[in-house]
Structures are given as structure tokens and as C-alpha cells.
Amino acid sequence: MTQPQLEIQAIAVVTAIACALPGVFLVLRRVALLSDAISHSILLGIVLAFFVAGSVTSPLLIVGAAAMGLITVVLVQALTRTKLVANDAAIGLVFPALFSIAVVLIARYSGDVHLDTDVVLLGELAFAPFERLVIAGYDMGPQSLYLMGGILLLNFAGLLLFYKELKLATFDAALAAALGFSPALVHFGLMGMVSVTAVGAFDAVGSILVVALMIAPPATAYLLTDRLPSMIAGSALIGAAAAIGGYWLAHLLDASIAGSIATVLGAMFAVAFALAPQRGLIAVARRRGRQRWEFARTMLAIHLLNHEGLPEAADENRVEHLKDGLGWDGDFTAEVVKQAKRNGLLWEGEGALILTDSGRRLAESAVAA
Amino acid sequence: MLTIFSDYTLRTVALGAGALGIVSGVLGSFAVLRKQSLLGDAISHAALPGVVIGFLIGGKSPLALLIGAAGAGWLGTLVVRSIVRTTRIKDDGALGLVLSVFFGIGLMLLTFVQRQPDASQAGLDTFLFGQAAALVRSDVVTIALLGAVAIATVAVFWKEFKLLSFDPEFGTTLGLPMGRIDVLLTTLLVIAIVIGLQTVGVVLMSAMVVAPGAAARQWTNRLGVMVPLSALFGATAGVSGAVISSQEAQLPTGPMIVLSASVLVLVSLSLAPGRGLLWELWRRRKNRKRLSVDAVLADLYALDLQHEDEHPHSVAALNAMSAERDGVGEELKQLEDRGWASQAAEEQWVLTDAGRAEARLRSRSASMPGDGRASEEADGRLGAAP
Structure with missing residues (x-):
């Protein structure tokens, strides 16, 4: 592995983890699409700050962009609060308008300056190692590694400091308010985190794929765990793994790194969607199948119990007769009887099925319930 | 201003943008009412891999690109539905996931195709920001034809779509296949979005779906008024955006259309009788x-x-x-x-x-x-x- 390859992967991993941390709360609080809105409207913040600062490398750009992210959230909230439009429509109205203003400003006033909308939207990780941080003549490594590393630390510190507040405000906003934490403050703190992260990350991966890095890892982890700490750790791990996997996929195909990372994230989600131990499609289908057989065995036991000791028992409780009694076909009946025998629910004597004690108990408890 | 009658290019662009505004206004009304405003955003992003695959198979034929885009957009809505239905991930998470992952796959495919030695350089710019100025007569005809089919379908299934928007459970009790009606309406929305991609681009297409409907909603409580009004707003935004952008150099058409639509929304939100802010x-x-x-x-x-x-x-x-x-x-x-x-x-x-x-x-x-x-x-x- 060459030096730039290593550096690109390091930047990708750091960016992915930095995005995954606030992303967990975006997904849990059901405001995932605010990340989409923020990551687009920060373009306007960058453009305006660029007009003020006059250069594309000024730190003012990051400040302006993050501020525009917060302004987006405020505008969406204000519009929702008028009750004239629903929240999702408010998002869909605000960010395209801000983004349009930015595109028009760029087209009109910065034609010959390096402020390319493509780059903002798509990013290019492969170029990230070219911008070096040089201190006193020493090459300290790529700039964006430091930028994203700083944002990652910031997010991590924010998470540690306000973990309790975030958790409470996310899972029980009313209790949080009653205990004196301001849910609004928590919300805006989180949105500030998302804005700063989006600004830092769009340079590397572009604004659309920031959304992938923020939402896909938590959504995947959400299918795998019920606990917040493991969801956070899982999101970070999934993000990091996708960053490395995506890099090598891009290497293999000679394609966009950011696009490949999103593809790997999508694949990981698809795997979790299908195979997750509790909530995956296959697990759910298997559980349904198991419950079907369980239900059939219980039905059989209840049927036998109903006729037990009565004169018609010898007739009703014959295997061939179950077809009429329960409306089952032959193969299905044979399988249910076989399973019930194996489970010790009944035994076959004199051509009829006879419940064992445990079979009787099962039937009685099922009827009682 | 009157050049719209004499300038051929401007007339084409304005016609195309206006037709697009009508179609997205009609279908957008339902999306706004059903609180699916951002489905349009997801569909337009999800269309990218389809565009690339359509390009690979059909070359530069516009029909191949359209079919590819529609297929991918439709698949995206299907994935969103199945995620929301089978997991505890909600609408917003599912939409964001599909939007970004599909777009990422598209970006990967596109860069892969572009770097093949014999590939012609199909620009991503057109897809991202639209290229209204490059609309030609056949594009306008395509928009108008597909749009007419979509609107005619809305007219035929008007009652069903109304029921779906306001009381789907009641529809189910009447024995109507609400699931299939939902799929039909979503398919029409996909068509409306796909025909707009070339004009206003991915990022701004979502505004064309939301803005006319949200503006029209302010003026009336009746669906029968809202939908035509939304179409009118959409057409107004399309035509005025096209005209304004032609007045000066370097005023990109797509963003000007969206800004016109945003102005209509602002005016409606402030002035609408009975519920406006003023x-x-x-x-x-x-x-x-x-x-x-x-x-x-x-x-x-x-x-x-x-x-x-x-x-x-x-x-x-x-x-x-x-x-x-x-x-x-x-x-x-x-x-x-x-x-x-x-x-x-x-x-x-x-x-x-x-x-x-x-x-x-x-x-x-x-x-x-x-x-x-x-x-x-x-x-x-x-x-x-x-």
C-alpha cells in the first residue's frame, strides 16, 4: 500500500465515523432527512462566506456553512410551526430554494474562481491527500485528515458530555422537558454537530454522500441491536468498514471512491435487512414458519382434548379423521402428528391418537389462555 | 420580454418547463397531501443508476435514459416501502438511505463507465442541474406526451386517488385494492420526476414536486380546485423561470424555475385568504x-x-x-x-x-x-x- 492510499483510507474512515455519531441520533429522532437539507444548503453558506472572505481556503467558509446549516433547520421549523405546510414539505421547500440561490450566485459572480458545484455535490476523495498541512517546513500529512479528525473529536466529546441529555431527549422528550432539559437546545446542539460534520465532510465525499455516511450505518446498526451504546459503536464500525471496503472497490473498478463507499454501505444494509438475527427478513420468515407448526400442534392437542373420553373419541381421534376435524390435508397432518409425537404430546394406540400428560397440559393451558 | 413569441429556443424551453410544471404540479399535489413530499427527492436521486444503465444499453437515446431512470426511481420507491413496512426504520431514514445509496451506486457506475477507454464523456452535470437550455423540440414532445398520459390517468382514477389521499382505510373497507392504487400513483409521480430531470436536475426536482402543491394548498380546501391550481402554479413557475433566465447571461434555468416556484409559495403562505400569515x-x-x-x-x-x-x-x-x-x-x-x-x-x-x-x-x-x-x-x- 502506498502512502496516498493509506492516507485516503484514513481520511475515509475518520469521516465515516465522524458522520455516524450524529447520524445515530438523526435516525432515532426521525429527522434523517434534515441531513439531506443541511448538506445541500451549506453550499449557500460557503458561497456567501466566500464573497466576504474572498478565498476558498478561508476558515470563514466553514463557519458560514455551518451557520447556514442551522439557519436551514430554523427555517424548516418556523415554516412547520405556521401549520400551513407539513414538516416534510417544509424541508422540501427550504433547501432547494437556498441551494438555487447558491447556484445562481456561483453562476453569476464566481465564474472564473474555483468554486465548482460538482465538487461540492460529489467531492473527490482521491484529491484529498494533495492538500498538505506543512508546519515549519515539515509535511505533517493531509489537511483534511486533521480537519475531519478534529470534527470527529468534537463529535465524540459532544456525545460523551451530553450522552444522557441526548438519550433522554431522543427516547422521551416529554420526560426530558419535565426534568428541565431543553429538548430544543438538545435538538439544536445535534443540528450544529450535523452542520459542522457535513461541512467538513462534503469536501471529501460530497454533500449527497454525506447523507449516506450519516444515515446508512445507523440504519444498519438499528436492525442489529436494541441498545443505544451498541448501536453507536456498531454504526462507527460499519462506517469504518464501508470506508475501507469502498476504497478498494473503487480501486478495483477505477471508479469514484465516495460512490463506492455508498455502494458498500448499501450492500451492508441489504445484508442486515435480509439476515439480521432478530429483525431480518429471513429471521422473521423462519419465526413465522415455526409459529405455524407450533400453532398446528397446539390445535391438534386441543382437538384431541375436546373428544377425549367421549364415545366418538375412537372415531374423531384417528389420523385419517383429522382431515375433516381440522380441515388439514394428509401431508400436513402426518407432519404435525410426527412432530407432536416427537415432542411427547401424544402417542398412537389402537388406531387413535391419545394425549400424553404434557399434551393435555399444553391443550388445557392454550384453551385457558 | 416579448421575445418568448419570437425566439425559437426560448419558446421551446418555456414550453418544456411549463409542461413539466403542470405535470409535477398535478402529481405533486397528491405527494404533498399524503405527506410524501420528500419521496420526490428520493426518486430523483435514485434515478441516477438507471440513467447510467440506460446509457450503457441504449446509448444516447433519450428514451433509453428515461426508461432507465424510471425503472431505478420506481425500484427506489419499492425499497423505501419495504423497509418502512418490515423494519422499525421510519420514512425519513428509509428515504435518506435509498436516496444516498442509490445515488452513490449511480455515481460509482458513472465514473466506472466514464473511465472506460472508449466511452464518450456523458456529463453528469446535465443530470445534476438539468440543462433546460438544451431542450429541443423532441424533448418537449416527450414531456408533453408522457405528461398527458400521466394526467389522463389521474383523471381516470380521480376518485381512487382522492380516497387514497384522505382515507385509505375507508377505501380498504370498500374493497378497493388500495395497495395497487398507491403503486399506480407512485408510478405516475416517478414519470413526472423523470421527465423533469433533464430540465431542472436532480437536486431541484424535489422542489418542483413540493412547491406548486404546497402553494395551491393554501388557497383552497377542495382537491378539485387544488390540483388544477397547483398545475397552474407549476406552469407559471416553469415559464417565468425560463423567461427570467433568458433575460441575462449566466442565470441558470433550473434554479430560476425553482426560485420562481419558491416566490409563489411565499406569496401563497402570506396572502392566502383565511389561513395566510398576513x-x-x-x-x-x-x-x-x-x-x-x-x-x-x-x-x-x-x-x-x-x-x-x-x-x-x-x-x-x-x-x-x-x-x-x-x-x-x-x-x-x-x-x-x-x-x-x-x-x-x-x-x-x-x-x-x-x-x-x-x-x-x-x-x-x-x-x-x-x-x-x-x-x-x-x-x-x-x-x-x-
């Missing part, structure tokens, strides 16, 4: 004024009760009776207009007989529940009951 402001002011007139009447009555005979009271006393009051001149004038108070001397006001009666009536109805007399009556009735 209307609300006016109503609040009127209420505040009415309440302060009532308060002055009550205060004047309280002062009046202190005296057996008709006795004028000073404005200064009224002013002092409420902390947040600054001046009661306007309120007193209102009372005078209604004949409830009259000016006895400079800065001195007196309650008229009519005013006294009115104030007594109000103070009684205000204090009714805890009123001694009322409870006495109740007691009496209770006592008589057995």
Missing part, C-alpha cells in the same frame, strides 16, 4: 384590539360601581388600572362609537346606560360558574328532586 396577523391584531376594548369597558364599569350616581372618571385612572396599557384613547373612542361611553369633560369619561347594561351582562356571564346565585339555584333544584 391574514393571521391581521386577525390577531383585531382580537387584541377587541380584548383591550373589553378590558377598558370592564374597568370603567368597576369604577362606576363605586358610585351611586353617574360619575365621570379620568383617563389617568383607567391608564393606571392595567400595567401593560399605554393609552386608552382608541379604546374609549371605540366604546363611544358603540354608544357605551361618552366624554364628560376633557380627559373625563362616563359609562352610558347602555354601556352599564352591557358591562353588567358580561361580568355576569364571565362569573357564572362560581356565581353564588347559580349554585343556589342548583341547590334548590337538588332539594326539590326527591
Whole structure:
């Protein structure tokens, strides 16, 4: 592995983890699409700050962009609060308008300056190692590694400091308010985190794929765990793994790194969607199948119990007769009887099925319930 | 401004943008009502891999690109539906996931194709920001034809779509296949979005779906009015965006269309009769004024009760009776207009007989529940009951 390859992967991993941390709360609080809105409207913040600062490398750009992210959230909230439009429509109205203003400003006033909308939207990780941080003549490594590393630390510190507040405000906003934490403050703190992260990350991966890095890892982890700490750790791990996997996929195909990372994230989600131990499609289908057989065995036991000791028992409780009694076909009946025998629910004597004690108990408890 | 009639290119672009506005206005109305405003955003992003695959198979044929885009967009909505239905991930998470992952796959495929040695450089720019200026006659015909099919379908299934938007459970109890009707409406939305991609681009297409519908919603409570109005707003935004962007160099068409639509939304939100923001402001002011007139009447009555005979009271006393009051001149004038108070001397006001009666009536109805007399009556009735 060459030096730039290593550096690109390091930047990708750091960016992915930095995005995954606030992303967990975006997904849990059901405001995932605010990340989409923020990551687009920060373009306007960058453009305006660029007009003020006059250069594309000024730190003012990051400040302006993050501020525009917060302004987006405020505008969406204000519009929702008028009750004239629903929240999702408010998002869909605000960010395209801000983004349009930015595109028009760029087209009109910065034609010959390096402020390319493509780059903002798509990013290019492969170029990230070219911008070096040089201190006193020493090459300290790529700039964006430091930028994203700083944002990652910031997010991590924010998470540690306000973990309790975030958790409470996310899972029980009313209790949080009653205990004196301001849910609004928590919300805006989180949105500030998302804005700063989006600004830092769009340079590397572009604004659309920031959304992938923020939402896909938590959504995947959400299918795998019920606990917040493991969801956070899982999101970070999934993000990091996708960053490395995506890099090598891009290497293999000679394609966009950011696009490949999103593809790997999508694949990981698809795997979790299908195979997750509790909530995956296959697990759910298997559980349904198991419950079907369980239900059939219980039905059989209840049927036998109903006729037990009565004169018609010898007739009703014959295997061939179950077809009429329960409306089952032959193969299905044979399988249910076989399973019930194996489970010790009944035994076959004199051509009829006879419940064992445990079979009787099962039937009685099922009827009682 | 009149060049729209003579300039061929502008006429083509304006026609295309207007037709697109009509289609997205009609389908967007339903999306807004069903709180699926951001589905359009997801569909337009999800279309990218389809565009690339369409390009790989059909070359630069516009039909291949359209079919590819529609297929991928439709698949995206399917994935969103199945995620929301089978997991605990909600709409927003599913939409964000599909939007970004599909777009990422598209980006990967596109860069892969572009870097093949014999690939022609199909620009991603067109897809991202649209290229309205490059619309030609055949594009407009395609937009108009597909749009007409979509709108005709809406007309045919009008009743079903209305039911789906307002009370799908009721539809189910009537025995209508609401699931399939939902898929049909979503398919039409996909068509509306796909034909717009070339004009306004991925990022801004979502605004074309949301804005006309959200604006039209402000003016009416009837679906039969809202949908045509939304189409009108969409057409207005499309045509005016195209015209404005042609007036000066370097005013990109897509963003100008979206900004026109945003202006329509702002105007509707502020002015719409009965629910607009200005209307609300006016109503609040009127209420505040009415309440302060009532308060002055009550205060004047309280002062009046202190005296057996008709006795004028000073404005200064009224002013002092409420902390947040600054001046009661306007309120007193209102009372005078209604004949409830009259000016006895400079800065001195007196309650008229009519005013006294009115104030007594109000103070009684205000204090009714805890009123001694009322409870006495109740007691009496209770006592008589057995």
C-alpha cells in the first residue's frame, strides 16, 4: 500500500465515523432527512462566506456553512410551526430554494474562481491527500485528515458530555422537558454537530454522500441491536468498514471512491435487512414458519382434548379423521402428528391418537389462555 | 420580454418547463397531501443508476435514459416501502438511505463507465442541474406526451386517488385494492420526476414536486380546485423561470424555475385568504384590539360601581388600572362609537346606560360558574328532586 492510499483510507474512515455519531441520533429522532437539507444548503453558506472572505481556503467558509446549516433547520421549523405546510414539505421547500440561490450566485459572480458545484455535490476523495498541512517546513500529512479528525473529536466529546441529555431527549422528550432539559437546545446542539460534520465532510465525499455516511450505518446498526451504546459503536464500525471496503472497490473498478463507499454501505444494509438475527427478513420468515407448526400442534392437542373420553373419541381421534376435524390435508397432518409425537404430546394406540400428560397440559393451558 | 413569441429556443424551453410544471404540479399535489413530499427527492436521486444503465444499453437515446431512470426511481420507491413496512426504520431514514445509496451506486457506475477507454464523456452535470437550455423540440414532445398520459390517468382514477389521499382505510373497507392504487400513483409521480430531470436536475426536482402543491394548498380546501391550481402554479413557475433566465447571461434555468416556484409559495403562505400569515396577523391584531376594548369597558364599569350616581372618571385612572396599557384613547373612542361611553369633560369619561347594561351582562356571564346565585339555584333544584 502506498502512502496516498493509506492516507485516503484514513481520511475515509475518520469521516465515516465522524458522520455516524450524529447520524445515530438523526435516525432515532426521525429527522434523517434534515441531513439531506443541511448538506445541500451549506453550499449557500460557503458561497456567501466566500464573497466576504474572498478565498476558498478561508476558515470563514466553514463557519458560514455551518451557520447556514442551522439557519436551514430554523427555517424548516418556523415554516412547520405556521401549520400551513407539513414538516416534510417544509424541508422540501427550504433547501432547494437556498441551494438555487447558491447556484445562481456561483453562476453569476464566481465564474472564473474555483468554486465548482460538482465538487461540492460529489467531492473527490482521491484529491484529498494533495492538500498538505506543512508546519515549519515539515509535511505533517493531509489537511483534511486533521480537519475531519478534529470534527470527529468534537463529535465524540459532544456525545460523551451530553450522552444522557441526548438519550433522554431522543427516547422521551416529554420526560426530558419535565426534568428541565431543553429538548430544543438538545435538538439544536445535534443540528450544529450535523452542520459542522457535513461541512467538513462534503469536501471529501460530497454533500449527497454525506447523507449516506450519516444515515446508512445507523440504519444498519438499528436492525442489529436494541441498545443505544451498541448501536453507536456498531454504526462507527460499519462506517469504518464501508470506508475501507469502498476504497478498494473503487480501486478495483477505477471508479469514484465516495460512490463506492455508498455502494458498500448499501450492500451492508441489504445484508442486515435480509439476515439480521432478530429483525431480518429471513429471521422473521423462519419465526413465522415455526409459529405455524407450533400453532398446528397446539390445535391438534386441543382437538384431541375436546373428544377425549367421549364415545366418538375412537372415531374423531384417528389420523385419517383429522382431515375433516381440522380441515388439514394428509401431508400436513402426518407432519404435525410426527412432530407432536416427537415432542411427547401424544402417542398412537389402537388406531387413535391419545394425549400424553404434557399434551393435555399444553391443550388445557392454550384453551385457558 | 416579448421575445418568448419570437425566439425559437426560448419558446421551446418555456414550453418544456411549463409542461413539466403542470405535470409535477398535478402529481405533486397528491405527494404533498399524503405527506410524501420528500419521496420526490428520493426518486430523483435514485434515478441516477438507471440513467447510467440506460446509457450503457441504449446509448444516447433519450428514451433509453428515461426508461432507465424510471425503472431505478420506481425500484427506489419499492425499497423505501419495504423497509418502512418490515423494519422499525421510519420514512425519513428509509428515504435518506435509498436516496444516498442509490445515488452513490449511480455515481460509482458513472465514473466506472466514464473511465472506460472508449466511452464518450456523458456529463453528469446535465443530470445534476438539468440543462433546460438544451431542450429541443423532441424533448418537449416527450414531456408533453408522457405528461398527458400521466394526467389522463389521474383523471381516470380521480376518485381512487382522492380516497387514497384522505382515507385509505375507508377505501380498504370498500374493497378497493388500495395497495395497487398507491403503486399506480407512485408510478405516475416517478414519470413526472423523470421527465423533469433533464430540465431542472436532480437536486431541484424535489422542489418542483413540493412547491406548486404546497402553494395551491393554501388557497383552497377542495382537491378539485387544488390540483388544477397547483398545475397552474407549476406552469407559471416553469415559464417565468425560463423567461427570467433568458433575460441575462449566466442565470441558470433550473434554479430560476425553482426560485420562481419558491416566490409563489411565499406569496401563497402570506396572502392566502383565511389561513395566510398576513391574514393571521391581521386577525390577531383585531382580537387584541377587541380584548383591550373589553378590558377598558370592564374597568370603567368597576369604577362606576363605586358610585351611586353617574360619575365621570379620568383617563389617568383607567391608564393606571392595567400595567401593560399605554393609552386608552382608541379604546374609549371605540366604546363611544358603540354608544357605551361618552366624554364628560376633557380627559373625563362616563359609562352610558347602555354601556352599564352591557358591562353588567358580561361580568355576569364571565362569573357564572362560581356565581353564588347559580349554585343556589342548583341547590334548590337538588332539594326539590326527591
